[in-house]
Amino acid sequence: MxxxxxxxxxxxxxxxxxxxxxxxxxxxxxxxxxxxxxxxxxxxxxxxxxxxxxxxxxxxxxxxxxxxxxxxxxxxxxxxxxxxxxxxxxxxxxxxxxxxxxxxxxxxxxxxxxxxxxxxxxxxxxxxxxxxxxxxxxxGWDWLPKKKVFFCDAYNKHPFKVSVLVLFVCWLPNLLLSYPATMCIDVWNQMLQSFGFQRFTTHHPPAHTVLAGAFERVGLLLGSANLGLFLYILFQIILFALILGYMFYTMKELASPTWLKVTAFIIAVSSPYYTQYIGMIVKDTIYSYFILLFVIELVYILLLKQEYWKSKKHCFLLAASMIGSVLFRNNGKYVIYPMILCILITVFLQNRNQRTDQEENQDTSCIRKKSRRTRYTKTFMTAVIVCLISVAVSSGVQNFLTRHYNIEPGGIQEALSLPFQQTARYVKEHEEEVTQEEKKAIKGVLAYNKLGKYYNPKISDPVKATYKKKATTKDLTAYLKVWVQQGLKHPVTYIEATMNQNYYLVYPLVENSTVYDTTAPDKVSAKKLAEKLGVHEVPVIQKLDRWRTGFNKVFFTLPVFGLMASMAFFNLILIYLCYHGIRKKIPQLFLLVMPLLLSDAIIVLAPVIKGHPRYAFPVIYSMPIVFCTYLYWAGKKNQ
Incomplete structure (x- = not known):
């Protein structure tokens, strides 16, 4: 005591x-x-x-x-x-x-x-x-209304339709306050590429660049550049409402406790990570929607097993989620492709376990064994075909866009953000220990003399910008060799460089409260494009939107409610679920959390997270359905 x-x-x-x-x-x-x-x-x-x-x-x-x-x-x-x-x-x-x-x-x-x-x-x-x-x-405590409530009855009868409708109505004020659309510099760079004012590159996903540009062209055909941007965010809000409605439908099917559904709904209609970003044109939001859809389909794969692959609806939604995730974020393939392998292994194990159980409990005649073996083979082949079609379609679209728009491919530097950041910190803190050979190897890839000056512990983009595009494979090999050697000399420096940039992922005492509330760009070339297209803000709406932003900034600091807008809080819940998945022996939970863990790993390897909470949206948006599924499996274990 x-x-x-x-x-x-x-x-x-x-x-x-x-x-x-x-x-x-x-x-x-x-x-x-x-x-x-x-x-x-x-x-x-x-x-x-x-x-x-x-x-x-x-x-x-x-x-x-x-x-x-x-x-x-x-x-x-x-x-x-x-x-x-x-x-x-x-x-x-x-x-x-x-x-x-x-x-x-x-x-x-x-x-x-x-x-x-x-x-x-x-x-x-x-x-x-x-x-x-x-x-x-x-x-097992749950909150239930003592009297009949119209909304609850309507939700129980029509969970999908009611969820979509209520979400859209609750989001409508935010949609209108975002008119014509909230945009950051990344999107304006995409617009410059789409309209031919910049070289079209793969720095941003080409599919999203083309999509955003297509909506803007539709608006111009209808006589208003503002209308084109607004049509995009209207499409985005409808898509998100449909996917979240599907999530709430699934939560009802899993007999989710009322407190969890209510909490998830309150977060969806109040958290700035939902309300302020639904009116923003940026690749990360639509990508996160498809990751959420993918996680929901994983739930059904684990629950329905062989029956899942007989459903055309589920196969279509799974394929759509994988294609969308790969097309609308360059690193989406690093989440989806490993998950395809995990899905196929899961289907194979499900078939084997089902076959073993039936052979032990049923007639084992040769005819029935052959029939079951054929059925399981067909199930596995269906899964393979759905995954291959998804990969083929996403790759085909990428290749078509690359050829059609003569897109300049991105460099290897995009995958080396973390090593470059670690090298820059090493040079800044231990320059006197850098030998001439090491300096030569680093100079072959980066502008060595600028590393100490450009190093920013929060973001690796300034250091990454010094990458030499003419660097050969030999130069990269020599650099990586030096990177390993220096890491062995001063591992604490590398740890500091990594943690200094990424501690926000699990540290909730510092708010990552970036929200956007403007259409007008700061970049000169983007301003010229906006003027040429006729994109402009409406002063009355802009003023009201500033009030909304002020309220949302306060929201981040409020007790309890602030947790709903904390990426660290959601990641701590993810860690909690992983631990209890092991303790309670729920192995299927790890297929479900794997895309979220991969998303966090990509953030660690990416250039920045401070000021860019949207990179963590796959984890934030998916957590309610993952938590609900954990409770479902934990309840079955207890029974």
């Missing part, structure tokens, strides 16, 4: 520690370490004693409740290890957020003690929250 009391106290301290070095600590640097620690702590605790005490009391109450139900709570060493790893990332985030390095964690005895207290306290706090969530899910 004493140990739990101390751990709750450390957790309360950790939640109230600020890692900045107190301003009056300089004159104490030469004093004893104990004085350093005491004064450092005194100047680093945020808030008031009363607030910290309230946090401590609340944690003690939670711990007492969990202790009373210790027979139902399972906190294994693996859980504590996972929580410890997350706590380490959080404490790294505390330092990166302030000084873009880990120096705050070990600069003096006081800082080191704060680091130890923080990691210990946050590890305990995360384990408590995980246990509390697990206990809540085991309770």
């Amino acid at each position: 004493v140990v739990r009391f101390i751990m709750s106290f450390l957790a309360a301290l950790a939640l109230n520690i600020r890692f900045d070095i107190p301003q009056d600590m300089n004159h104490l640097a030469s004093e004893s370490k104990m004085l350093n620690i005491f004064y450092n702590f005194q100047g680093s605790l945020t808030g008031t004693m009363a607030a910290a005490t309230m946090v401590f009391v609340l944690l003690c109450i939670i711990d007492r409740y969990l202790y009373k139900n210790k027979g139902k709570v399972h906190r294994t060493p693996v859980l504590f290890l996972i929580c410890f790893c997350i706590a380490v990332v959080w404490v790294m985030g505390e330092s990166f957020y302030r000084v873009n390095s880990l120096t705050l964690l070990h600069m003096g005895a006081g800082q080191m003690v704060k680091t130890l207290v923080y990691v210990t306290g946050i590890t305990w706090f995360l384990s408590e929250m995980s246990a509390l969530l697990d206990l809540f899910l085991q309770s």
Whole structure:
């Protein structure tokens, strides 16, 4: 009991520690370490004693409740290890957020003690929250209205139609406030390419560039450039409403608890990641919609098994989701292609297990065995054909667009963002250790003299821009050899470069609250194109949209509601599901979370995540259906 009391106290301290070095600590640097620690702590605790005490009391109450139900709570060493790893990332985030390095964690005895207290306290706090969530899910509690509610009755009778209609009505004000459409510089570059003012490249997915340009041309034919942009976001909102309606239909089929459906609906109609981005033209939103559709189809593959491949509707939706994911994001193939292999392995194992079960429980005559073997072979071949058609169509469209528009292919540098960022940080921090041979190898690929100056710990694009397009395979091989050697010399530098850019993925205490609310571009060439096409903002709508943006900025900071707009929160839930999928022996869950894990891995390898939360939309949009499916399988396990 004493140990739990101390751990709750450390957790309360950790939640109230600020890692900045107190301003009056300089004159104490030469004093004893104990004085350093005491004064450092005194100047680093945020808030008031009363607030910290309230946090401590609340944690003690939670711990007492969990202790009373210790027979139902399972906190294994693996859980504590996972929580410890997350706590380490959080404490790294505390330092990166302030000084873009880990120096705050070990600069003096006081800082080191704060680091130890923080990691210990946050590890305990995360384990408590995980246990509390697990206990809540085991309770089977659900919220149900005592009286009949029209909306609930209508949803139960027509879940898909009602969901689509209500979502569209709730989103309609946001759609109108976005008129003609919200656009960022990426989209304007695509428009410049589509209308021939820039070289057409594969830096942005060609299919999306052509699609956005096609809607704009339709608007011009109808006499209004604004109308073309608005037609695009209208198409986008209808597509998203249909896919989310399909998700809510599936959640009903899986007997999802009401609290989860209500929470998912509130998030969909209130979170800025939904409401403000549905009116924005950008490749990441439509790509995320197709990933969500793909995840929903994975649910049906796992539940229906052989019956799935007999349904033309499901086969069509699966193919559409894979084709859309590959066409509308350049890295979509790195999610879909590995998943195709996973799907085929899953279908093969399902067929084998089904055949084994039937041979054990039914007549094993040669005729019936042959019939079943033929049926299972047909099922597997159907899966193969659907996957091959999806790959062929997406590749065919890509090749056709490349030839038709004479598109310039992208360079290898797009896949080397992370190594380039690590090299730049190495040169910035350890330039005196770089040998002439290493410098020569780096110069063959990057502008060595600019690396230290251009290095930005949050984004690798400035460093990547120094890539030399004339670099040969030999040059790249020599560079990668040096990259490995330098990583072995200073692995902490490489870790810092990686974590400094990506800690936002699981660190919820820093808001990644970027939203867009303008059509007008800042780029000179884009302004000229907008003027030539006749794209313009409506002052009244623009003013109202500014108010919406202000509200959404506040939304990110609100308690509870702010979590609905936190990519880190959704990724922490993903980690929780992975852990309990292992603990409860639900292997099929990993096929479902695999596209989300691959999406996170791509973010780590990508140029940036800070200021670009849209890259994490596949995880954010898919989490409700993944969580619902986990509850379905966990419930079956308990039964």
